Amino acid sequence: MAVGHCPFPQMPPLEGVRLGCAMAGIKKPQRRDLVVIELPEGATTVGVFTQNAFCAAPVIAAKTHLESTASRYWVINTGNANAGTGEAGLTDAYRTCQAMAEQAGVVSKAVLPFSTGVIGEPLPMERLLAGLPDAFAALDGSSQAWEAAGQGILTTDTRAKGATATGIIDGQAFHINGITKGSGMIKPNMATMLGFVVSDVTIEKSLLARLLRETVDLSFNAITVDSDTSTNDACMLAATNTGVRIETDEQVATFKAALQEVMTSLAQMIIRDGEGATKFVTLEVVGAKSRCEALDVAFTVAHSPLVKTALYASDANWGRILAAVGRAPIERFDVSRVVIDLGDVRLVENGGRAAGYSEAAGSRVMGEEEITIRIDLGRGEARATVWTSDLSHDYVSINADYRS
Amino acid sequence: MAVGHCPFPQMPPLEGVRLGCAMAGIKKPQRRDLVVIELPEGATTVGVFTQNAFCAAPVIAAKTHLESTASRYWVINTGNANAGTGEAGLTDAYRTCQAMAEQAGVVSKAVLPFSTGVIGEPLPMERLLAGLPDAFAALDGSSQAWEAAGQGILTTDTRAKGATATGIIDGQAFHINGITKGSGMIKPNMATMLGFVVSDVTIEKSLLARLLRETVDLSFNAITVDSDTSTNDACMLAATNTGVRIETDEQVATFKAALQEVMTSLAQMIIRDGEGATKFVTLEVVGAKSRCEALDVAFTVAHSPLVKTALYASDANWGRILAAVGRAPIERFDVSRVVIDLGDVRLVENGGRAAGYSEAAGSRVMGEEEITIRIDLGRGEARATVWTSDLSHDYVSINADYRS
Known part of the structure; x- marks a missing residue:
């Protein structure tokens, strides 16, 4: 069940941003379950992650990589959360990054891993790694690619969730595209499992990080399906730094309003598609x-x-x-x-x-x-x-x- | 549904303690829904009540009466919680006490009212008051009367819940009988809706009050069906002061162990009969x-x-x-x-x-x-x-x- 209709919106292309999916058979055959999101060189990336003390291996790996390097690739698998998997799970998360980095010719730290699905089972690494080249080959910046990626990260969700906003600063248009997933184990504490938002603005990292925290507090951190905070929550925000510069108070206010709109839309979509939701x-x-x-x-x-x-x-x-x-x-x-x-x-x-x-x-x-x-x-x-x-x-x- | 079998135990008679039921038609006809519990003159009575800020009218009235006078009568109706009913509800609660007092020839403050059922609807006073003489006439100290009272206080519960314990202090037997109800809106905070426990020991009020708090913390305050703390929670404990005196550390320890046994049994019975419970x-x-x-x-x-x-x-x-x-x-x-x-x-x-x-x-x-x-x-x-x-x-x- 799900409340109302939420058609996937037409997403504008963002310079240097491409998305690719594959069917890696991680849990079930013949469904999109592996997604790669490519960001341009020079992009600024920030994220917020679950406060669950049992945070998942990919969360630990993503936080570690994000601290040292701006990311070029986000690799997301569904069907397995790689949580409660101890040291072996952490090794698998880092191996995923390494494989993606070799494929793309970047350093391993420029790759962030994300996983969603059942907790406590080992990640099927062989199938996951075998799917990476397909996902990489499929990279594409079109609206269809955003929608396919939106589908590729779902678990018990019944529909892909995307939101987009466009604004004008100093006569120049900017864009924000985001996708998210989540339906159960939803009481995010810092972010929800999972949100990926990209804008083409140019912006300082510390400012971007502050805007992410503030808009997440009024969106993903203000929803609940069942009070259960996931082990894998993560909300990522990237600025490609190819477009209009966000610096003055007025520019920040305009950008923040558009960002809040995307964040709130995505968070509300999770509730509308909450497990069993009729209201x-x-x-x-x-x-x-x-x-x-x-x-x-x-x-x-x-x-x-x-x-x-x-x-x-x-x-x-x-x-x-x-x-x-x-x-x-x-x-x-x-x-x-x-x-x-x-x-x-x-x-x-x-x-x-x-x-x-x-x-x-x-x-x-x-x-x-x-x-x-x-x-x-x-x-x-x-x-x-x-x-x-x-x-x-x-x-x-x-x-x-x-x-x- | 309910977990396991919990037959109502054989309750020993307690000197001066009698229970009576009536079918007052408060919510549905032809079911026991009005219970009177009579305590002997000289009994000591203590209670703990819900911490819900929207506490029900009968809880306010019971706390007020209990502060000034030891109680002789507890009047319990099911089918209506008399909660969220404002000033009118409080008037109804006091009128119930007054009517019972006139019937029994005691002061109004010696009567405590308790209600359970739907929140927010006015108590049907005419039917309740009309039922009081029947309940009073039915007063009886037998095990059957305890079981009938146990049935008369139920709402969505599927079975009457009673527990009894007997101990020996200085060669003299003492007894503790208790009944309780509760199945949903169960996450007691101080006590649960509702527990009535009576013993034939002789004991100081302050000591009895401390033992109630301590045993409730390890029983009713340690259960949850659905995290929802009721507006009407109350757990009452009376000592008839007709039997063995509880004073020394050793006597207190023996009595407390038996009291804890009764409290824990009653609390666990609520969980076994939790709404929809299969485990x-x-x-x-x-x-x-x-x-x-x-x-x-x-x-x-x-x-x-x-x-x-x-x-x-x-x-x-x-x-x-x-x-x-x-x-x-x-x-x-x-x-x-x-x-x-x-x-x-x-x-x-x-x-x-x-x-x-x-x-x-x-x-x-x-x-x-x-x-x-x-x-x-x-x-x-x-x-x-x-x-x-x-x-x-x-x-x-x-x-x-x-x-x-």
Whole structure:
């Protein structure tokens, strides 16, 4: 299942950027499962990675390589996460980089590996390495290549996820293309598994890194399907440094707005395609003392299995929302000031059911496919928005059957 | 669904303690939904209540009454939680106490109200008050009365839950009887919704209160079905003060051990009857720096939808356990020291899959109805044990259909 329609957009070509796919048979035959993304010499690359303490071997390798060298190639396999694989897994990750580097004639550190799929099984290196030449030979900068790459990184996702934005700075157009994957084990902490975003702007690395962190915090770090932070989360951002220069405050603001648009679109696509999702839910928490507090409330509601099953059932059982808000870790929480709205319907005020509330009005909103729950804590000026999906029979089926 | 068999035990009579039920038709006709528990004059009563900020009206009323007077009557209704009902709900809770007090000829503050059921709907006071005389007339101290009361407080539970323990101090027998209910919205924080435990010992109130807190921390506060802390949690403990005196360290130790046995049995019964439960899972976290840290890891794993669906599927997808441990909020977490065992099978050591692990061995343990997951963090001496259930299709069905 998935919420709404998200056709893959037409991606503009970015100078020096090419993508190639292969069917390496890593987990299943006859599906795209190996992707190579080529960046031009002189590109600036930054990334954010999972905070899961059991971070995967490719995450360790990618972070290490990224520290020393700007990357030229990102190699992504699906079907196996190469996580929980200890020293052998790390060796496999570095061997992947080495093989790619030899193929392309670059140093090994210019290659970053990414893996997604089942945790704890050895990466089938023979099949992966055998697929690399095909992926390399397929490198192409077209919109079709972006879409094929978007398909090649999927696991339980039901559709490829891409977003693009174009802006104008000093009369010159710039572009940002991104693809992402993720459907379950989605509660990113720094980034989600996986996002790849490239722009043709020219920009300092430290500035690019800051913009990545800031836009990820409002996008990938503000979504949850099931509260489970993956071992393999990574969001990469590259600037080809071939186009317009981003330096002044105004240039940064324009570029950042476009980047945020791409990041938020990609993050929302993950929720719309969340495992078993039938609803796309926006949680807006306002009136908090801090953004951290607002996020605590939003994620407490977003993770509540009882709220999520009520959303699935289109059941206006708002008492579950109230109960979830009430158990959020808030100090000295005066619930008499809390106001909760479901779409345009007021649910809660003065510590209980709002005076004008009717079951019919609540049910009307709960029946919709896209639902906004707005929670005003009445404590301050800070706010946060989080996106989530519902908890359906399909979520259980997908995850009870995933390995079989 | 429910795990295993838990027949209601034979309860010994406790001097001055009687229980009565009525069918008040609060939500559905022809089911026991109103329970009165009578305690003797001179009894000592203590309680612990939900930490949910949106705590229910009966919780507020019960806490207020308990502060000023030892209770003689506990009045419990199912079918309606009287939570999220604002001032009107509080008035209803106090009116319930007043009506019971008039019926029994005691002061209103000697009555404590408890409610469980749907949140946010007004308590049907007319039907509740009309049922009180029937419940009062039915008061009886037999084991059958305990079992009927155990049935009268259920919501989505599939069976009545009772536990009893008998001990000997200074040659004199003492007894502890308890009943509890709870199946969903179970992640108690101070106590669970609802537990009622009575003993015939003689004991100081402050000591009884301390023993309640300590035994609840290792029982009701160590279980979770779905991470959702209820608005109505309450665990009550009464001593009739008619029997053996509990004073010396040795007497306290003997009584506490028996009390812990009853509390732990009741808490485990809630998990075995958790909504949709097909597995009973024990999470033992050892080698932590503090109990708080051990609990953080245990609850992170216990709340993971991916771990819970793997348990449901009897799928030895241990990578999900590793990923959940890795995202627990632990500072400076060296995962290379973590050892994870599934029953008698070692899953994880040295940061990855244990050398001797085989899928066949893992699947054998996962196929069992009662499963122990033992996680050694290798950081210290503290430990914690948490009990949880799996996440099944029935959990989604029960909670998507609960109000319909």
